[in-house]
Amino acid sequence: MTTDRMVHLTIDDQEIGCPEGWTVYEAATAAGIHIPTFCHHEKLVPVGACRMCLVEIEGTLGLQTSCTAPVREGMVVRVHTSPRAVEARRANIEFLLTNHPLDCPVCDKGGECPLQDQALLDGPGNSRYVEEKRHKSKRYPLGEFIVLDQERCVLCWRCIRFLDEWAGDHELDLFGRGAGTRLTTFQGRPLTSKWQGNTIDICPVGALTSRIFRFEARVWELTNTPSICPLCSVGCNTFLGVKNNEVRRITPRENPEINDVWVCDKGRFAHSFVDHPERLTTPLVRRDGKLEPATWSEALDVVARGFKAVLDQDGSQAIAGLGSTRVSNEASYLFQRFVRSVLQTNNLDHLERMPSGATPLQSLPNLEHRDVIVLLGADPSTEAPLVELWIKKAVLRHGAKVIVINPHKIELSRYGGPWLGYRPGSGLALLNSLMRALLDTGLRDRTGRATNVDEVRAWLEPFGPDRVERTTGVQAAAIRQAAELLAQAKQPIILYGPNWLLEGPAGSAALLPTGAPSEQRAGLVRPALDLVANLALLLGGVEAGFVPWDHNTLGALEMGVAPDLYPGQQPVTDNRVRSRMASFWGSALSPVRGLDFDGMMVAAREEGLKAMWILGADPARHCRVAGNLLGQIPFLVVQDLFLTDTASLAEVVLPATSFAESDGSAINLTGRLQAVTAAKYPPGQARADWWIITQLARLMVPPKQQRAWAFSSPQHVLDEMAKVLPGYRNLDRAAMLAGGWQPPRPQEAQRRVFTRVNAVTPKEDPEYPLVLCTGRLLYDRGALLHHAEPVQHVVPEGYVMIHPGDAGQYGLADGDGVSLVSRAGRLRSTVRVSDEVAPGTVFAPLNVNDAPLSVLFDDRWTWPRVQVVK
């Protein structure tokens, strides 16, 4: 343990002071004295296995490994001034090289290999070893992503220690002894950890190399451009290694606030969608019913004339824009500016919108210091893997407990924390019951800040754990165990995900017809958010953070791609805000709240929506209601990377660029703005979103407003954002590139009042007795990953998971082919019988079936009830 006390020691005649608890290696490195190492890694616990860091310490017999020797007051250490230590290290390198194959020319580590570097720095130069070298397995695949060369391995334990200490996946180990020691997996099983790619980076030789990057390029041929991973809301910092205008590999870029030095396998290996041959390379325009290639000027002309015709005939309310949680802030900002100032409407929305009351997480590294972590409908292992890594650090190093509240048993429930597997729709009752149990534990004095604790006791009276057992399907004992843990917690935190929000409408029976006004629809998730706030308040005002799914979920909302909010989440109905925006954008703005997505679809059904522009979203696949209605919109324009289901319905398809091909920025789940830089040229004539929107605007606006659309680079867009968004005045691209830029957080008033949330037992439906709940898998066949072949090998076939009790009742066995039938539709799938799902519930992963799960959904707001038919 590091303390504040200083220790003084002498290394190589140099007086050094360092905190107590440091090792000699750390003290020497901090003082600029180089000690070679192989097994030591600053992020791992030292083991002293490789003997490369031997030093002489006065007063001890023999040489000591400096990576494990703690500093002592008055210690005298000799690194380079001790002939004995120098000779020992030189001999050690020679020993390592005797059996190391000299296949550097064909080794993917060559060029960034610590063994190469140290052989050059301290090694003997030529070998005295003339005998036959030791032979072990050379090309040994460890699963889908890594290939092992046992001859190159120097048995340093780094990979094993990383998987044990960080990932909690004890999959690799050393077997055998002496010269025959080999690194392998137990019984040769494939590696399955989602963190295995990191062992490639920390391997000090070329023993573990990537199967995806295998022989793709020599490392010195790559241009490494700093970038951000676009595959989840964490936004890990990465380098894109580009050779010959192709992304060849992705490696992590250190950022202690986000991903430390790690990145998950999805982010590392799923990049080939960028260079996929099916990328759109030219604009497509529908002619005689078929989408045909066109030039940019033709396509933009068609779009401009199409929008103008609708504006002239049907007015601005007949046009809508749908943004996305995947595109950059610059694209989102310009898109909403275009729709608001050129198309003169607030009919703007995006799918997977973060509800306005949800608060982002404060910090990722802080998760390490939490002792109880409540996961409410969130599965970080599949939705935001780096969050999982920080949670695992808390669990594995500090003994934190994880309470999982989710209909589906997730990976993080393996650490023994209680799993409260409730039936979807009964989540509000469950959480009320948890709070009731918490109050019953007599909770140390935490609720003092709340003003209405006694009222809460009365409200929660009907929610005794025993009483909700039947409706929620959760054992009362499990609820009490969770309450006990929470009551004793000193630093608890609540993380909740998009799946939890669906409990709002279901549990409060607040079902709305699709035609209801959008304000009411937005209020549907309110009860779910209120309950989270109640629980946080009951625990003494602890942090509750939302973990969204998509890359730029926060950015889409912050940039104002919403019917009710301008950039900076300012209401469109506020006259002062509107006149300020109008002066920035040089055009009058519509004072009325626009249609949200459901409203747009209603308008489409009633033939009131004549034109729509969809930017980077695929509602035809992900929202059943949208599927048929999008086809009825007379003039649909879609801007995307691939010809998606939605794009194939469009009149005009515009090819956009991926994250690797244009500059931009995104806001991650902690509210941090991070920048990406173009690392390669786009395929064919694909163009950046900001360019497309700007060109179109210039075609449509009158000459007087041309100057308002004179953007010539994304930097200009960023400059305008800094002026328009409140609190963004110091927005700085350099800071965004170097670790991220944090806008000032709005000071929210501390909640002191519990909100009453009525939880209604959902009505049973004898015909459709089961509730379907969906979730993400780490690797799926979603829009981008579908085009990343290497990870497609590990995507399972579509399945539906059912509890053994239910399976027995309906006569289903593992592997049976079944149909899932709901009131809305049906879908073929395969049964997987498992107790990892609550009774009365079926779980089906999203984006793995050929047919989308959305066919079973009535709307975007509730879980469908289904029956499983053989």
Place this chain on the structure above:
Amino acid sequence: MLRDSIVGFWHILRAMGLTFKYFFTKPVTVQYPEEPVKLYPRFRGRHELRRYEEGPYEGLERCIGCSLCAAYCPTQCIYVQAGENKDGIQRSPGERYAEIYEINLLRCMFCGYCEEACPTGAIVLRREFALAGYSRQGLIYTQDRLLQPAEPNAVILDDGTAAGTRGK
């Protein structure tokens, strides 16, 4: 003025003397391709990718696609994309071979560094020098062309002569 004319005339005579001297010596022009060109033994012409001619690897390509030639090349005229020997097809010994190997001869300055960098002796600069072409594309030599040995119409001067030219 008379003196200038005499001196001038003398200079013309001397120059013409030189002309007449070479008029009667054997010309250096070679009637290529009817006659072979003389080359010194260490002449560096077009590259050739070699195969193993004997031993356990007979017939396999020597090149392992390691890109060290491309790394060393001062004009960056070599492009290598490696591939993996698998599914029973073995193009070179070991795991790695060159899937694409291209040399842009328009850029190459025949310095021979690639030959020096090569760990397997796969790339050598041979004596082919007739490298005219009708298109730029045609002068980017691809792997299949580099693997074809070509012997130019030339005689190689013997070592003695070569030694005599050293330092010139």
